[in-house]
Amino acid sequence: MATENLVMKATGLVKRFGKVTALDGADFELRPGEILAVIGDNGAGKSSLIKCLSGASIPDEGHVWLDGKEIHFKTPMDARRAGIETVYQDLAVAPAMTIAENLFLGRETRRQGFLGKYLGALDKKKMLEESVARMQELKVGIRSMTQAVETLSGGQRQCVAVGRAAAFAQHVVIMDEPTAALGVKEGNMVLELIRRVRDRGLPVVLISHNMPHVFEVADRIHVARLGRRAAVLNPKKISMSDTVAVMTGAMPPESIPAECLAH
Amino acid sequence: MDSLKGKLPPISQLGPFIALFIACVFFALTTDRFFSAENLSLILQQVMVVGVIAIGQTLIILTGGIDLSCGMVMALGSIVMTKFAADFGLPTVIAVLCGLGVTVLFGLINGLLVTTIKLPPFIVTLGTFNVAFAITQLYSQAQTVTDIPDAMTWLGNTFQLGGGAVSYGAVFMIILYVLVWLWLRETGAGRHVYAVGNNPEATRLVGIPTERVLLGVYVLAGLFYGIASLLAVARTGVGDPNAGQTENLDAITAVVLGGTSLFGGRGVILGSLAGAVVVGVLRNGLTLMGVSSVYQVLVTGILVILAVSVDQLSRKSTR
Numbered sequence: 083m084a085t086e087n088l089v090m091k092a093t094g095l096v097k098r099f100g101k102v103t104a105l106d107g108a109d110f111e112l113r114p115g116e117i118l119a120v121i122g123d124n125g126a127g128k129s130s131l132i133k134c135l136s137g138a139s140i141p142d143e144g145h146v147w148l149d150g151k152e153i154h155f156k157t158p159m160d161a162r163r164a165g166i167e168t169v170y171q172d173l174a175v176a177p178a179m180t181i182a183e184n185l186f187l188g189r190e191t192r193r194q195g196f197l198g199k200y201l202g203a204l205d206k207k208k209m210l211e212e213s214v215a216r217m218q219e220l221k222v223g224i225r226s227m228t229q230a231v232e233t234l235s236g237g238q239r240q241c242v243a244v245g246r247a248a249a250f251a252q253h254v255v256i257m258d259e260p261t262a263a264l265g266v267k268e269g270n271m272v273l274e275l276i277r278r279v280r281d282r283g284l285p286v287v288l289i290s291h292n293m294p295h296v297f298e299v300a301d302r303i304h305v306a307r308l309g310r311r312a313a314v315l316n317p318k319k320i321s322m323s324d325t326v327a328v329m330t331g332a333m334p335p336e337s338i339p340a341e342c343l344a345h
Numbered sequence: 346m347d348s349l350k351g352k353l354p355p356i357s358q359l360g361p362f363i364a365l366f367i368a369c370v371f372f373a374l375t376t377d378r379f380f381s382a383e384n385l386s387l388i389l390q391q392v393m394v395v396g397v398i399a400i401g402q403t404l405i406i407l408t409g410g411i412d413l414s415c416g417m418v419m420a421l422g423s424i425v426m427t428k429f430a431a432d433f434g435l436p437t438v439i440a441v442l443c444g445l446g447v448t449v450l451f452g453l454i455n456g457l458l459v460t461t462i463k464l465p466p467f468i469v470t471l472g473t474f475n476v477a478f479a480i481t482q483l484y485s486q487a488q489t490v491t492d493i494p495d496a497m498t499w500l501g502n503t504f505q506l507g508g509g510a511v512s513y514g515a516v517f518m519i520i521l522y523v524l525v526w527l528w529l530r531e532t533g534a535g536r537h538v539y540a541v542g543n544n545p546e547a548t549r550l551v552g553i554p555t556e557r558v559l560l561g562v563y564v565l566a567g568l569f570y571g572i573a574s575l576l577a578v579a580r581t582g583v584g585d586p587n588a589g590q591t592e593n594l595d596a597i598t599a600v601v602l603g604g605t606s607l608f609g610g611r612g613v614i615l616g617s618l619a620g621a622v623v624v625g626v627l628r629n630g631l632t633l634m635g636v637s638s639v640y641q642v643l644v645t646g647i648l649v650i651l652a653v654s655v656d657q658l659s660r661k662s663t664r
Contacts, residue, residue: 158550158552159552168550174550174551176540176543176544176547176548177544177610178543178611179536183536187547187548187553188537188553189551190536202532202533203532204532206531246551
């Protein structure tokens with residue numbers, strides 16, 4: 083597929099930590115409107131790859147493109163400004179603050195006129211209305227946006243974090259183990275939300291250890307192994323056990339049946 | 346729609362008002378002079394120094410920190426402004442600004458140590474507590490500064506209101522409270538103070554410069570201690586090198602009684618005003634009852650422990 087049609091692309095990423103090579107020429111491709119799962123054993127270079135994409139670390143070698151333009155993120159803020167939002171597994175919300183405040187944290191809307199411009203007064207009403215609209219759009223069933231986040235269940239909190247990312251991301255939402263800290267039902271709630279984010283046209287990069295979750299929502303599966311991309315699999319064709327075999331190296335990439343590879 | 350229950354503030358925020366009510370009823374019943382206009386205005390004047398220190402202290406506690414140096418920094422500020430005026434004959438405004446400069450500098454030092462070397466605020470401010478105390482003693486040679494211009498005590502002047510005398514300083518304190526309350530509630534920077542205390546990591550991840558927020562809070566606290574220095578001078582009419590010793594713990598007591606969580610991120614600043622009044626009422630009422638000051642210290646100590654326990658228990662129940 084041509085580079086222009088990819089939302090994000092990376093080639094030959096290398097990241098070394100002293101003598102340890104975390105990334106050894108990794109490639110990455112994200113298509114518009116897809117959920118791309120990134121899986122891999124511990125030390126396969128999964129988190130290093132995601133950190134390079136989200137600006138949390140700078141690759142030693144290689145190139146990253148966003149919408150066909152090469153980018154050089156120095157900090158997570160750079161990535162955020164470029165329209166890439168990241169959701170972290172450990173419920174990154176301020177518990178005593180309201181849902182609306184959490185959604186707008188760091189991006190508050192100010193009032194019009196003197197009060198807003200010179201005194202920094204916030205337009206709480208507008209933020210509240212927008213929060214209601216955004217969460218309705220994503221069908222998150224939370225009644226009041228003025229309740230403190232700590233009154234919510236873990237899954238609902240994660241929905242707030244995902245909702246925040248989806249609301250502000252222009253190009254990509256990266257989710258780092260968003261369901262890891264959650265129970266079965268709560269996890270499903272978040273998966274459902276991830277699907278809705280995708281359906282609204284935002285591509286999602288989903289890092290997960292949870293194979294059933296990956297198979298439930300992913301359109302393609304990027305398998306990281308030994309600091310490289312071992313294969314990109316089609317979850318509709320390949321079995322879960324074969325996927326694990328590719329991940330652990332028990333099944334060499336050459337021996338994967340052609341129809342199981344994602345195109 | 347929110348139910349009425351959702352609108353009511355949690356018990357930790359109502360606490361100081363309940364405590365205030367009980368204390369007032371108790372002292373009204375046990376002493377005859379408590380509810381006289383004269384006595385109430387006296388309480389307000391006694392409260393203003395602790396009250397203004399408590400504003401700075403609240404900001405720091407909201408970020409999850411604590412400032413043990415507040416009273417000592419306040420004392421140093423009042424020594425600097427009175428001595429600069431008395432010894433060098435500096436105009437009052439300049440001398441006061443110098444005093445404020447010193448307290449702000451201490452805030453800055455506290456803030457820099459907390460944000461750049463990442464030391465726990467407890468240890469940092471325990472250090473600056475001693476530094477400020479020592480400098481105060483050395484610079485004043487442990488002598489009270491008496492020869493100060495009238496203009497410096499202007500805030501201690503009073504006007505008549507409903508049979509009692511209200512000092513300008515007390516009015517100034519209330520104005521400061523309202524301003525800071527609005528700032529914390531209605532501005533982005535104010536909300537970020539809460540966010541930093543709530544979840545510093547999440548706050549950093551959404552792109553808020555948490556270090557700058559923290560540093561700003563410590564500097565701002567220094568400014569409030571400086572204002573408290575001026576109020577202390579105005580109230581007593583002297584620069585007292587031994588000031589700040591009861592105010593130090595009283596301010597922390599006021600904040601904790603006021604329902605601000607020592608774990609950071611929750612609380613309302615107006616609660617600290619109520620807390621400061623509770624502390625003032627207790628000291629005043631117990632004095633009227635003829636209870637010795639050692640017992641007053643005992644009562645304040647027990648109050649802090651009670652308030653912190655309530656804070657901890659209510660935190661657990663919401664988890």
